[in-house]
Amino acid sequence: MPAVTVEDITVLPRIPVPDPALARQRAPRSVTTAPRGFEGEGFPVRRAFGGVDLADLDPFIHLDQMGEVDYGPGEPKGTPWHPHRGFETVTYMLDGVLQHNDSLGGGGVISDGDTQWMTAGQGILHIETPPEEMVASGGCFHGLQLWVNLPKAQKWIDPRYQDLAGDQVRLLASDDGGALVRVIAGNLAGLRGPGQTYTPMTMVHATVSPGARMVLPWEQHFNALVYVLAGRGTVGAERRPLQMGQLAVLGDGDAITVAADATQDGRTQNMEVLLLGGRPIREPVAWAGPFVMNTEAEVRQAFEDFQAGRLGQIPAVHNAPTDLLVTETDSPLD
Template sequence: MKKKSSFSTQGQRADIGDLAIYRILPNRYADAVGPFVFLDHIVPTLRTKVTKEGTGAHPHRGIATLTYILNGEDEHFDSAGNYAKVHSGGVQWMNAGNGIIHDETLNYDSKTDSKLVHAFQFWINLPAAIKAQQPAYLAIEGNQVPVKTFPDGPGWLRVVTGSYEALNAVIPTYSKQFLYHIQLEPGAGFTLDVADQLEVAAYLPTQSATINDETFEAGDFIEFDRAAGTLEIRNANAEASDYLLFGGETYQEPIAAEGPFVMNSKLDIANAYRDFYNGDYGTIDYEKQRSKVE
């Protein structure tokens, strides 16, 4: 049986500097899809100058941040001393654990001639026991992201988190979750079987799609019912099109979210702010971190 859409909506502008950004999640209908509590879409932009200015150093606690770079070069800094540049197709993943400060700078890809910048940032809510752990970090280049080429050649699926068939993403997971990037050629389709009680959503970043016989427009975020069933995506466009599917099991613990923190109670939030203002999350030494690899 085909799953039914619960709602669809478009994001709200949340620009940072010259980066045009749409805040997709949370939205007026949903605060989370499985463990995913946040999604920003950095829309395709041409950048001709390299900047060393990031989005601004800021704290996190209780979540893992995941930046998926379709096009460009993402430079990561954090107060635990982690530093890396990740290029087109790669992922920056950071478990904020019990508190960290980080910053990211998104530029065009120095390894290619393309000046295009296009990316997504997700926040993944962590179980309460994991929120108390030390921060962790992974820089994952595009060739480390598992990919499934469909047998008859109409497209492919990249496993950014979770698993698909025999493929397993590099990123650790602490609950049942998945994030797939799917590309379909014109006229091609893809079908996914979704188990009962799993939350699942689709996001159409730049092109329209037909999903379970409903037509949705570019920029649409669509959430589906939680009954077991199938999702069939078809590309009716004249060019290859990209789609995101993501979700997982429902978060079972209380959620308290404020600013850059996602915890389990208002007291946890207050403690997160207290520790941040006390300087417990440390600081970023930008030049020292850059000098390690330059």
Template sequence: MSNTKLIIEERAANIGNFMVGRLLPFRQKRMVGPFIFIDHMGPACLSDSENLDIAMHPHIGLSTLTYLFEGAIMHRDSLGTEVEIKPGAVNWMTAGKGVVHTERTPEYLRHSKKMLHGLQIWVALPKADEQCDPSFTHVSADEVPSWEDNNVHFKLIAGKAFGKQSPVPVYSPLYFIEIKSSETKTISIGEHLFGESALYILEGSIKSDGYTYETKQLLVAKDSTLCAFEIEANSTIYIFGGNAFPEERFIEWNFVASDKALIAKAKNDWKADKFPKVINETVRIPLPTPKRFGG
């Protein structure tokens, strides 16, 4: 594929008792535009005794984007937010100078079999906004811009593209696009993209320049404006990217910053229990042994 700079295979990672597929960061590609971290959760069939239970943990310097295909997650944070996210909706939490949250199976599902499948994404903040006040926005599924073109279904989950704008309050020029097709179609959308760009295949496959790319592959483009491919029938893909930052970003545990001193302070503050609390939550995830994501 002449426009493919890098092909990243989804790698297994473990978050507690839940397996995810890690896409970013990768040793040869730490970010795509402002996108710095992407996990593919599931699909997982949880028994009546298995639940998602991610206790209190902190973030700085980023916005989290949670987008589900199946299942439900109850989000609670130190801002006082308590929101259940369901398929097609968007949870957008901006950590800024510091926020704490939990992610759990909703109470009404905890004693029954359930599915969980979705994407967890971190978007780094511009340097001027890294220490902004934290905030939270929930965008319902019917608020996400969606349209059809030549029997191909598009959703603009976040950012700007195709002359449309998602209501998700992003901090820098970016796009996160879902494309689904029940038929084999040729798609050329490079004129709508900018900056760095990557394509993730959730289901099905695509073809370009005689090559076939399949499920769980992430393709990083050399030039986003040359994005053209054939999507196979019954395929779902995600295209994301945007303008890269002029400064390097560092990532350690749940912290992202352009200055390592901000990460060091966040680590010390978490160990000293100086971050804000989540109401009705008592369990904190301890700071792990130093380890950087990726590779």
């Protein structure tokens, strides 16, 4: 799991430990294990938010951990063309390569440590596929995709996307140097990540060394979610056990503690965690397939607009599938 690393973590700015006399540790309210499934044309995923109430996730909607899978030649898979409206997709690649194209003519390639932040807004068509060379050679594929809701007032904005290169990510170290902290978006200890968000939020990927304990300040008006991408350890002052594929929803407070077990599971050297927090939107959510709106009528309108071609047309893309895939009964596509 390479993402972005540094040779010498001691040169990075340190995150000060919140004052124990003033900071209130966030305690785990629930721990859930992500169900497994398949997405797009058949790549394996863990549905990280499976079984969690949307009210606890707000402003987040959906999170897939894609892989980790080691493909043989000819095996890598992606998604067909499909629409989105009403939210943002955030695709973060830890290992492997993914290519994106959309109905506005945009696109790009993201690989180890890169992030693609797509704002669907009023509507867009897009496709995500492994490049031809990866299909031919095979290789490791591991990433995640997060869906971030948009407030009602911003669901009809023009689509846009941000390609955030891995070297743009803000790199920090925990107070004792035992954890490498990558700030992708939002503010952590007064330092900001490169992602520009409509919904106030923080997105962090941390690598915690075996036996290390990471204590981070956290915006008290945000919710707090900790998902384990690899390895095992504990969360909270209570040291609640947490391992790969599990999500902890934390309660109120302004500090988060994550500790890695001294001995990991053999598949990874470190504990890899994704930390998410955002200001809850607290608006009604109507969600069907690739559309996240405020009312069922708006979702029906999204399907009608898609079927009428008002969400865009598929541009000419070399060697890309041309079939559109979406039905009203579909689970989230990506």
